[in-house]
Amino acid sequence: xxSFFYVFFFxxxxxxxxxxxxxxxxxxxxxxxxxxxxxxxxENGTKxxxxxxxxxxxxxxxPYGKQIIKIKYFGKDTESVxxxxxxxxxxxxxxxxxxxxxxxxxxxIKSKTKERKIETKGFAVNAIKMKDIALQSVQANDVLDRSxxxxxxQNGGLGSHTHYTINGLSGNAIRIFINGSxxxxxxxxxxxxxxxxxxxxxxxxxxxxxxxxxxxDALGGAINVLLKDDFNKNSLSxxxxxxxxxxxxxxxxxxxYDNKSGFTLRGSGFYNxxxxxxxxxxxxxxxxxxxxxxxxxxRAKRFHDAYTSKGFKVDAGFSKxxxxxxxxxxxxxxxxxxxxxHGATMESVYGNRKVAQQTKLISTSYKDxxxxxxxxxxVDLFSSYSRLKRNLTDITPFIYDWDGKRKEKFYxxxxxxxxxxxxxxxxxxxxTLQESIEKVYVGRASSKYKINDNHAIxxxxxxxxxxxxxxxxxxxxxxxxxxxxxxxxxxxxxxxxELNTFNDKLKTAVFYKNxxxxxxxxxxxxxxxxxxxxxxxxTRDVTADGFGFTMAYxxxxxxxxxxxxxxxxxxPVARELxxxxxxxxxxxxxxxxxxxxxxxxxxxxxxxxxxxNETRIKINTFLRDTKDKIKRNVREDDTDETTEFINDESYIxxxxxxxxxxxxxxxxxxxxNVSVFxxxxxxxxxxxxLAYNWYRDRERNAPFLTANGNLRYTSDNLFxxxxxxxxxxxxxxxxxxxxxWESLGGAGKDIIPTQLVSDxxxxxxxxxxxxxxxxxxxxxxxxxVFDNYALQKPGRAxxxxxxxxxx
Numbered sequence: 001x002x003s004f005f006y007v008f009f010f011x012x013x014x015x016x017x018x019x020x021x022x023x024x025x026x027x028x029x030x031x032x033x034x035x036x037x038x039x040x041x042x043e044n045g046t047k048x049x050x051x052x053x054x055x056x057x058x059x060x061x062x063p064y065g066k067q068i069i070k071i072k073y074f075g076k077d078t079e080s081v082x083x084x085x086x087x088x089x090x091x092x093x094x095x096x097x098x099x100x101x102x103x104x105x106x107x108x109i110k111s112k113t114k115e116r117k118i119e120t121k122g123f124a125v126n127a128i129k130m131k132d133i134a135l136q137s138v139q140a141n142d143v144l145d146r147s148x149x150x151x152x153x154q155n156g157g158l159g160s161h162t163h164y165t166i167n168g169l170s171g172n173a174i175r176i177f178i179n180g181s182x183x184x185x186x187x188x189x190x191x192x193x194x195x196x197x198x199x200x201x202x203x204x205x206x207x208x209x210x211x212x213x214x215x216x217d218a219l220g221g222a223i224n225v226l227l228k229d230d231f232n233k234n235s236l237s238x239x240x241x242x243x244x245x246x247x248x249x250x251x252x253x254x255x256x257y258d259n260k261s262g263f264t265l266r267g268s269g270f271y272n273x274x275x276x277x278x279x280x281x282x283x284x285x286x287x288x289x290x291x292x293x294x295x296x297x298x299r300a301k302r303f304h305d306a307y308t309s310k311g312f313k314v315d316a317g318f319s320k321x322x323x324x325x326x327x328x329x330x331x332x333x334x335x336x337x338x339x340x341x342h343g344a345t346m347e348s349v350y351g352n353r354k355v356a357q358q359t360k361l362i363s364t365s366y367k368d369x370x371x372x373x374x375x376x377x378x379v380d381l382f383s384s385y386s387r388l389k390r391n392l393t394d395i396t397p398f399i400y401d402w403d404g405k406r407k408e409k410f411y412x413x414x415x416x417x418x419x420x421x422x423x424x425x426x427x428x429x430x431x432t433l434q435e436s437i438e439k440v441y442v443g444r445a446s447s448k449y450k451i452n453d454n455h456a457i458x459x460x461x462x463x464x465x466x467x468x469x470x471x472x473x474x475x476x477x478x479x480x481x482x483x484x485x486x487x488x489x490x491x492x493x494x495x496x497x498e499l500n501t502f503n504d505k506l507k508t509a510v511f512y513k514n515x516x517x518x519x520x521x522x523x524x525x526x527x528x529x530x531x532x533x534x535x536x537x538x539t540r541d542v543t544a545d546g547f548g549f550t551m552a553y554x555x556x557x558x559x560x561x562x563x564x565x566x567x568x569x570x571x572p573v574a575r576e577l578x579x580x581x582x583x584x585x586x587x588x589x590x591x592x593x594x595x596x597x598x599x600x601x602x603x604x605x606x607x608x609x610x611x612x613n614e615t616r617i618k619i620n621t622f623l624r625d626t627k628d629k630i631k632r633n634v635r636e637d638d639t640d641e642t643t644e645f646i647n648d649e650s651y652i653x654x655x656x657x658x659x660x661x662x663x664x665x666x667x668x669x670x671x672x673n674v675s676v677f678x679x680x681x682x683x684x685x686x687x688x689x690l691a692y693n694w695y696r697d698r699e700r701n702a703p704f705l706t707a708n709g710n711l712r713y714t715s716d717n718l719f720x721x722x723x724x725x726x727x728x729x730x731x732x733x734x735x736x737x738x739x740x741w742e743s744l745g746g747a748g749k750d751i752i753p754t755q756l757v758s759d760x761x762x763x764x765x766x767x768x769x770x771x772x773x774x775x776x777x778x779x780x781x782x783x784x785v786f787d788n789y790a791l792q793k794p795g796r797a798x799x800x801x802x803x804x805x806x807x
Contacts, residue, residue, distance in 0.1 A: 067082075071096070198803060235254060281300070281792075615660075
């Protein structure tokens with residue numbers, strides 16, 4: 001903590017020495033309309049900026065005295081304004097001598113987009129703009145899987161559980177946010193798989209260190225999804241996608257805004273369905289000859305994996321008012337039905353096990369960038385309450401083969417005598433009709449105080465309360481009416497200080513976080529009919545502190561170096577502690593918090609513009625020292641395969657990302673990235689002093705080398721005048737990796753083979769700009785693609801999507 005405050009006071013002293021003046025204003029055309037993207041710069045060339053859509057500009061870090069400001073609009077003469085600076089803040093408004101008549105088609109703009117500004121704050125972050133991607137038949141998870149350092153791992157097709165990995169840290173070490181609030185605030189059925197991509201403005205991927213305004217205990221990184229907030233216009237759009245495996249996805253989204261009162265009504269809905277009946281094959285996919293027991297490896301269709309989800313989200317309130325940028329009350333309803341095809345691996349085949357769930361949620365949100373009329377204070381408040389009901393059905397004992405048939409029994413003479421059954425009475429353990437009720441309360445408060453142009457303080461507080469009640473009519477009568485309950489209370493407080501100085505070339509931040517968690521389990525068990533009822537009552541409290549530092553320095557206009565350092569914790573989530581039978585996930589009440597020291601060092605080169613060519617390169621290196629890593633384990637017994645989360649000692653991860661962007665004439669765009677994350681087991685001896693055989697082995701069941709390449713070509717007027725056609729292709733590579741520790745076993749160890757997946761697509765926007773048609777082919781070479789413990793993902797697939805903007 002002492003080092004934290006030393007750094008704090010050091011930065012304050014630097015900034016006090018460097019304070020200078022600020023000029024702001026609005027540039028308008030002769031007809032009083034705002035001049036968007038006009039260049040405003042000093043005559044000596046040391047400072048420049050661009051106006052926004054409202055004509056507003058801002059130049060900071062100016063010395064006192066006489067300055068000549070130049071204003072240049074595309075294709076027009078430069079105009080000058082002389083100003084005497086004798087105060088910290090000077091307002092200079094200017095009306096140009098002409099109106100906007102330019103065709104901007106051939107203009108190259110070098111101003112920083114929102115995405116570029118985010119990427120140059122000192123954090124290792126990718127900011128992904130979704131405007132064009134949203135028109136394709138891809139989901140948010142597909143987009144993330146193409147981002148450097150990110151690996152999306154799924155248990156199967158549409159609707160399967162998704163695991164996120166960023167630079168070698170995975171699972172719940174990666175936190176997901178929607179508009180800065182934890183995704184659990186929106187209910188379990190509201191996920192990145194169900195959010196329509198045409199509702200998303202951009203996605204921010206933070207690697208390792210996460211800004212304090214994202215209130216949470218993310219340890220390995222965070223994904224923040226920013227939804228569109230076009231409050232001040234009326235709109236209605238819809239989309240429909242159809243494709244392989246009987247997949248259907250439909251969305252609708254609209255916004256109603258009254259300019260006079262500020263009343264805002266915003267809504268969206270979605271529907272997803274898929275049979276997920278794609279073909280699988282390999283050493284876990286076989287049928288058994290009933291009389292001899294001989295096995296035959298087959299290429300089989302998944303036959304019990306259908307998925308349906310639907311839901312809507314409605315917000316009503318007021319926006320764009322003097323007293324609030326946003327005051328909304330919201331409601332969400334969503335439901336899903338999912339058949340479960342197999343256990344933790346593909347060797348345990350199911351034919352009847354299924355789960356259904358419904359989520360109801362209410363929320364309130366308040367945002368104001370000028371709280372109580374002060375432009376220095378911004379406030380962001382959010383709260384929600386959700387109730388989820390989950391029903392798990394597993395009551396048939398029959399054993400299935402991958403041909404979709406029950407395994408039949410025969411006498412020695414060949415006559416059938418019935419079917420093989422699990423001794424436990426059900427496919428994944430004891431028969432169950434379990435109903436679980438999960439209640440989640442979330443409250444988040446965030447505020448930023450801007451002391452001046454150089455200094456700002458941010459504070460954030462997040463509180464989450466989780467309650468799960470379990471009921472099962474098939475449990476023994478002695479414990480059926482007793483209440484099984486799981487509680488979890490989690491609070492996270494963060495405070496940070498930001499400094500921008502040396503003419504905005506140096507951006508630094510320091511932050512501190514405090515973590516608190518209380519869990520309680522009340523559970524009744526009965527081993528058999530003769531045994532007594534046992535009460536398992538567990539209570540545990542955890543408190544921890546974390547801190548970090550970020551810095552970005554613009555050495556040259558096209559050369560930026562940035563670094564971030566963090567010592568942080570992440571608390572186990574309810575799913576890891578309490579399990580989830582619907583996912584064959586066992587509880588582990590003894591999980592400890594995961595700890596990690598994270599260091600990032602990166603450089604950004606560009607954007608370089610020469611003629612019609614544009615190039616940008618980003619390089620990031622990282623080091624992660626992780627203790628008590630929480631990760632999935634696999635346990636096998638005689639009747640089923642289940643998983644649980646465990647604390648897996650310590651790991652050291654080192655690696656790097658390289659991102660390359662190239663554009664020619666803004667028509668041909670290439671994005672490529674390579675990621676290497678070398679995560680190795682770093683505990684030599686166990687608690688009894690015995691040596692681990694896999695000490696310094698690469699982490700098992702985890703990819704360590706990935707690469708992605710995306711090529712896009714945009715053509716105007718190709719099929720119709722005023723139309724736009726985009727051709728795209730994407731190539732993804734995952735190097736082979738061991739399923740278990742590489743030091744265990746001899747030749748023939750299980751590996752997850754190298755995967756090379758190719759996608760192609762074409763998107764055509766018709767002349768009226770309201771209708772877009774896209775065709776996509778996924779995994780066109782039908783490569784065998786695996787994830788968690790050799791769970792196979794879909795092969796070759798084709799999709800068509802229609803986007804229609806009604807108004």
